[in-house]
Amino acid sequence: MVSDFRRKKLMFMFKFLDKDGSGTIEKKDFLLAAEHAAKQRGWAEGSDLYKECFDTVEMVWDALEKVGDANSDGQVSADEWVTMWDTISKSAADRDWLNKYCKFVFKMQDLNGDGFIDSDDFVAASTKSGNTKENALEAFQKLSQGKSQITLTDFQKLWDEYFITEDPNAPGNFISGRPSFD
The missing domain is CATH 1.10.238.10 (EF-hand)
Structure with a gap:
């Protein structure tokens, strides 16, 4: 369930x-x-x-x-x-x-193609999908856990976490660019 x-x-x-x-x-x-x-x-x-x-x-x-x-x-x-x-x-x-699919989504968010998702990439990709800049920035801070960049390896772990975790505070929950699901 x-x-x-x-x-x-x-x-x-x-x-x-x-x-x-x-x-x-x-x-x-x-x-x-x-x-x-x-x-x-x-x-x-x-x-x-x-x-x-x-x-x-x-x-x-x-x-x-x-x-x-x-x-x-x-x-x-x-x-x-x-x-x-x-x-x-x-x-x-x-x-x-x-x-x-995860690698594809990573590539879509790595807008400058440097092999990392930074806050600029994340915010730009997220706002192109209809999110607000403020929500995207807040979500990136939670997602990146204070790091300036997210690697593909990091992203793959966060991706899996988004779909399976029941913990509302887990970093992977913020992969969608939303700071909460309330």
């Missing part, structure tokens, strides 16, 4: 991924996200980064659909989403696609 706190986090991410606001996550939501990311970063259609972006979101959708779409209707409902993350947190299965 997923706690209310964890459900709030998972639903925040679900709503973020539901780009068309339909109440379900579908492949078109992932394609909209890829289009948005490519446009924000100025990646020309057909460029290597553009292709990598679309290839990654398609791979993530295919894996997500496989493990999360319990009734095989081509959509992941909110209940299916929460159930999927509860199941994944208890198993080491499907780590490959989760690791690839």
Whole structure:
């Protein structure tokens, strides 16, 4: 059973991924996200980064659909989403696609491509996703635990923590750019 706190986090991410606001996550939501990311970063259609972006979101959708779409209707409902993350947190299965997705999100937040996420990267990426600068700054301070940069290794630990922890004070909770889930 997923706690209310964890459900709030998972639903925040679900709503973020539901780009068309339909109440379900579908492949078109992932394609909209890829289009948005490519446009924000100025990646020309057909460029290597553009292709990598679309290839990654398609791979993530295919894996997500496989493990999360319990009734095989081509959509992941909110209940299916929460159930999927509860199941994944208890198993080491499907780590490959989760690791690839994590690395992709890291790359999306490392706006200057230097191999680290600093507060400038985090705030810029977070505000492009609709967050406020103030929330993003506060979240980065909690996420980075006072460090000036987050490495990929750090980010992978924080990523896992976001999806599985029940501790409201765990640093990984702030990966979304939100300082709280109240």
